[in-house]
Amino acid sequence: MTDQERSVVAEAVDPLLARFPGVATKDERRSYSGYLVAADRLIEFATALRDELGYDYLSSVTGVDYLPEGKWKVVYHAYKTSGGPALIFKTQVAREDPRVPSLVSIYPGADFQEREAWDLFGIHFAGHPNLRRILMWEGFEGHPMRKDWKEPYFEEEAKPFKSRWPEGNVSRSEDASPFRGNFQYPPGFSPEGWVPEADSALYAGVGRVSASAGDNGRSLETDQIVVNLGPQHPSTHGVFRMVVTLDGETIVDLQPVMGYLHRNHEKIGERNTFLMNMPFTDRLDYICSMSNNLGYALAVEKLMGIKPPERAEYIRVLMVELTRVVNHLWAIGFLLNDLGAFFTPALYAMEERELILDIFEATSGSRMMCNYMRFGGVARDLPEGMFERAREIVFDRLPRRVDEIETYLTDNEIVRGRSIGVGVLPAATAIAYSAAGPVLRASGVPYDVRKADPYSIYDRFDFNVAVRYGGDVYDRYLIRIDEIRESLKILRQVIEGMPGGEIQTGKPQYQVRVPAGEAYGRVENPKGELGYYVVSTGKPTPWRYHIRAPSFINLTAMGEMCKGQKIADVVAILGSIDIVLGETDR
Amino acid sequence: MYGIGVLKGLGVTLKHFITSYVEDLRWLGRRYFNEDAMESRQGPRARGVFTVQYPEEKLPVPEEFRYIPFLLYEIDEDGKPQDRCTSCGICAKVCPPQCIWIVRSNDPQTGRPIPEPAEFFIDIDICMNCGLCAEYCPFDAIKMDHDYEMAAYDRMTQHIFNKARLSKPVSYYASIRPTNYTREEEARASKEAAKAAKREGG
Numbered sequence: 037m038t039d040q041e042r043s044v045v046a047e048a049v050d051p052l053l054a055r056f057p058g059v060a061t062k063d064e065r066r067s068y069s070g071y072l073v074a075a076d077r078l079i080e081f082a083t084a085l086r087d088e089l090g091y092d093y094l095s096s097v098t099g100v101d102y103l104p105e106g107k108w109k110v111v112y113h114a115y116k117t118s119g120g121p122a123l124i125f126k127t128q129v130a131r132e133d134p135r136v137p138s139l140v141s142i143y144p145g146a147d148f149q150e151r152e153a154w155d156l157f158g159i160h161f162a163g164h165p166n167l168r169r170i171l172m173w174e175g176f177e178g179h180p181m182r183k184d185w186k187e188p189y190f191e192e193e194a195k196p197f198k199s200r201w202p203e204g205n206v207s208r209s210e211d212a213s214p215f216r217g218n219f220q221y222p223p224g225f226s227p228e229g230w231v232p233e234a235d236s237a238l239y240a241g242v243g244r245v246s247a248s249a250g251d252n253g254r255s256l257e258t259d260q261i262v263v264n265l266g267p268q269h270p271s272t273h274g275v276f277r278m279v280v281t282l283d284g285e286t287i288v289d290l291q292p293v294m295g296y297l298h299r300n301h302e303k304i305g306e307r308n309t310f311l312m313n314m315p316f317t318d319r320l321d322y323i324c325s326m327s328n329n330l331g332y333a334l335a336v337e338k339l340m341g342i343k344p345p346e347r348a349e350y351i352r353v354l355m356v357e358l359t360r361v362v363n364h365l366w367a368i369g370f371l372l373n374d375l376g377a378f379f380t381p382a383l384y385a386m387e388e389r390e391l392i393l394d395i396f397e398a399t400s401g402s403r404m405m406c407n408y409m410r411f412g413g414v415a416r417d418l419p420e421g422m423f424e425r426a427r428e429i430v431f432d433r434l435p436r437r438v439d440e441i442e443t444y445l446t447d448n449e450i451v452r453g454r455s456i457g458v459g460v461l462p463a464a465t466a467i468a469y470s471a472a473g474p475v476l477r478a479s480g481v482p483y484d485v486r487k488a489d490p491y492s493i494y495d496r497f498d499f500n501v502a503v504r505y506g507g508d509v510y511d512r513y514l515i516r517i518d519e520i521r522e523s524l525k526i527l528r529q530v531i532e533g534m535p536g537g538e539i540q541t542g543k544p545q546y547q548v549r550v551p552a553g554e555a556y557g558r559v560e561n562p563k564g565e566l567g568y569y570v571v572s573t574g575k576p577t578p579w580r581y582h583i584r585a586p587s588f589i590n591l592t593a594m595g596e597m598c599k600g601q602k603i604a605d606v607v608a609i610l611g612s613i614d615i616v617l618g619e620t621d622r
Numbered sequence: 623m624y625g626i627g628v629l630k631g632l633g634v635t636l637k638h639f640i641t642s643y644v645e646d647l648r649w650l651g652r653r654y655f656n657e658d659a660m661e662s663r664q665g666p667r668a669r670g671v672f673t674v675q676y677p678e679e680k681l682p683v684p685e686e687f688r689y690i691p692f693l694l695y696e697i698d699e700d701g702k703p704q705d706r707c708t709s710c711g712i713c714a715k716v717c718p719p720q721c722i723w724i725v726r727s728n729d730p731q732t733g734r735p736i737p738e739p740a741e742f743f744i745d746i747d748i749c750m751n752c753g754l755c756a757e758y759c760p761f762d763a764i765k766m767d768h769d770y771e772m773a774a775y776d777r778m779t780q781h782i783f784n785k786a787r788l789s790k791p792v793s794y795y796a797s798i799r800p801t802n803y804t805r806e807e808e809a810r811a812s813k814e815a816a817k818a819a820k821r822e823g824g
Binding site for chain 2: 394
C-alpha cells in the first residue's frame with residue numbers, strides 16, 4: 037500500500053475511530069497497517085463498516101499465531117465492491133481459550149474461512165452456526181497451524197534441514213514414521229474402532245416432510261433422503277463431496293465436504309524459505325500456476341520494496357493472461373462435460389490450451405508446474421521463437437477458435453435448456469458470500485481486481501471488465517467467453533508494447549532478505565481473487581503464509597445456488613463455479 | 623426455429639471431422655511417425671488430428687524442459703572424470719522439498735574438507751522438478767535433465783539416485799541444452815580471461 041492509498045483509507049475510517057474511541061486503534065507497528073479492534077465490540081464495528089462506510093465485501097479472514105507474545109490475531113481484509121484498497125482490521129485474543137465473535141451474521145462469506153481458522157488454529161468463533169472442522173478429518177488431534185504443533189515427519193522448524201549437508205545421511209522419511217505412512221494418531225486411538233460421529237451433523241437436517249396438498253385435498257407424507265455425491269464422483273473434478281438433502285428431486289440443503297486433498301500447504305510454507313514457496317504455489321490451482329506465482333511474488337515484493345523491470349512486467353502479464361485463456365477454455369470444456377456433452381467440446385478447448393502450454397514449457401521448462409516468477413522479475417527470458425509463436429496464437433488463431441466455440445455452443449438449445457435460470461446467484465448474495473471472479477461478475481457485479489485495485493501494470497492496458505447480469509450457469513459460461521476476448525485484447529497490447537531490457541532487478545539470489553512486516557498481495561486469478569497474506573519477522577522463513585483461495589471461498593455460496601434446484605443440476609452448478617481441488621483443499 | 627443451434631454445433635463437429643481426413647490426405651499417409659509433419663500437427667497452424675501416438679512417437683522437448691537433476695563431470699587430460707560439483711551445498715539449501723543429500727569429502731591427511739562430494743543423493747520420489755538447484759548452482763555443476771521415462775519396478779530401492787547414477791558428461795549437457803551451454807561457456811571464458819589479465823597486471 038502506498039502512503040497515498042493509506043491516507044485515503046485512513047480518511048474514510050477516522051470518523052469510525054472517533055465513533056469507537058478506545059475500541060479501534062491503529063496498528064502502529066512498523067510495516068504493519070490497519071486497525072486493531074477489541075474483540076467484544078467486533079460485531080458492532082463490522083456492522084458500521086459494512087453499512088456506513090460501504091465495505092461490503094469481506095475478502096479474507098485468517099488467524100496468525102503470535103506464539104512468543106502469547107496472542108492470536110484474527111486478520112480481516114474488507115473491500116468496497118466499487119473499488120479501492122483494502123481496509124484491514126484485526127482483533128487480538130489471548131492464546132489460552134481464544135474466543136472471537138463470528139462475523140457470519142454480517143458477512144456470510146466468512147463461514148468457511150472461520151471454520152478453516154477454527155480447524156487449523158483452534159480459534160473459537162462464538163456464534164458461528166456450524167463450527168466444525170473443514171479441512172482436517174473429524175478425529176484429528178490438535179490444530180496443525182499452531183506454531184507449537186509438529187507434523188509426523190517433523191525434522192526442524194525451518195528449512196534447510198541440517199541433515200542434508202555436509203554429512204548427508206540419506207534416509208527416506210517414510211521409514212522414520214512408526215506407522216509407515218504420512219499420519220499420526222492421538223494417544224489411545226484405534227482406527228479400526230473409530231466411528232465418524234461428526235458426519236451425523238451433516239445429516240441432522242433430514243426429516244419427514246409433508247408435501248403440499250394435491251388435487252384430492254390429501255397431503256402426502258414423504259421422507260427426505262440424503263445423497264452423497266462424491267468424494268469419488270467424476271463430476272466433482274477431483275475428490276470433493278457434496279451432502280445433498282433431497283425432497284423428491286428437489287434440493288433442500290447442500291453441504292460441501294472437502295479436505296481430501298489437504299496437505300497443509302500453509303504449514304509447509306512456514307517451514308520453507310521465501311523462495312522455496314514459489315514452486316509450491318504452482319500446485320495450488322494447478323491449471324493456473326503462472327498467476328499463482330504472480331500473486332506470491334507481488335506479496336513478497338511489497339515487503340521487500342522492490343519492483344521488477346519493465347520487460348519482466350510485460351512478460352508477467354503475457355503469461356498471466358495466457359493462463360486466463362487456458363483456464364477459461366478448460367472451464368468451458370469441462371462445464372460442457374458436466375452438462376453431458378462428453379469430451380468433444382473439452383478436447384476442442386484443450387487443443388488450444390496445448391498450444392499455450394507449449395509456450396509455457398519452452399519458457400519456464402514445464403507445462404503446468406511453471407515456477408517461473410521470481411522476486412523482482414522472472415526466472416528467464418522468452419526463448420527464441422516463442423514471442424513470435426505467442427503473437428501468431430494471440431492475433432491469428434485464438435480469436436478464430438473462440439468464435440468457433442461460440443458457434444458451437446452458445447446457441448445450442450440443449451446447453452441453453454440445461455443452464456439458463458439454473459443455479460441463480462443474485463448480486464447481493466454473491467457479494468455477501470464473498471464470491472469472486474467470474475462467479476461474482478456473472479451475477480452483475482463488475483468487480484475485477486485488475487481494475488478495482490490495479491497491480492503490476494494493468495492500469496496501462498485498455499480492456500473492459502466483463503459483466504453479465506443473469507447470475508445463472510449460462511451467464512457463467514458466457515462471461516468466460518467474454519473474459520477470453522478481453523484477455524486477448526490485453527495480450528495484443530502486451531505483444532505490441534513488449535520492451536527489451538532486463539528481466540530481473542538486482543542479482544538473482546536464493547536467500548532473499550525480507551524485512552519484517554505484513555503484506556497482502558492479491559491478483560485477479562482466472563477463478564477469482566487470489567490473495568497471499570504474508571507476515572515476515574525478518575527471518576529467512578515467513579512467519580505466516582496464508583492463501584485466500586478463490587476455489588475454496590466460492591464454494592461458500594454453493595449451497596445457496598443449489599437450494600430449490602433439481603439434483604441433476606448440482607453437477608452443472610459445480611462445473612460453472614469452476615473449482616480446482618488443489619486450491620480448495622490446499 | 624428450435625434446433626438451429628444444435629445443427630450449427632454439429633456443423634462445427636463435421637468441419638473438424640472432415641478436416642482430419644483432408645489433413646491426412648495432404649500428407650499422403652506420412653502424417654504420422656514422421657518428424658517433419660510434427661510441426662504441422664502441433665504448431666499454431668495445426669489442423670486435423672492433434673494426438674501424438676506416444677510411445678511410438680514423441681514430441682520433441684524444448685531446451686528449457688526440466689526433469690530430475692543430474693551432475694556434470696568433465697574429462698581431464700588423463701581421461702579421468704572430474705566432478706564440477708564442489709559440494710558447497712547451495713543446491714541442498716535451496717531445494718524446496720529437501721530431496722538432496724550431499725556428503726562432503728575430507729582430505730585423508732589433513733582432515734580438511736576438499737571440494738569434491740564423496741556422495742550425492744537425490745530422492746527422485748520427493749524431487750518436484752522445480753529446477754531451483756540448477757538455477758542457483760554457482761558452478762554449473764547440476765542441471766536439469768530431459769529424460770522423463772524413468773519408471774522403475776521398485777521404488778524402495780531404485781528411487782534414491784546416488785552420485786554414480788546422477789553423473790553425466792558435460793558433452794551430454796551440451797547436446798541437450800546447446801544454447802545454455804554456449805552462453806555459460808562464453809561467460810566462463812570471459813571470466814577466466816579477466817582473471818588472467820588481472821594476474822598479469824598485478
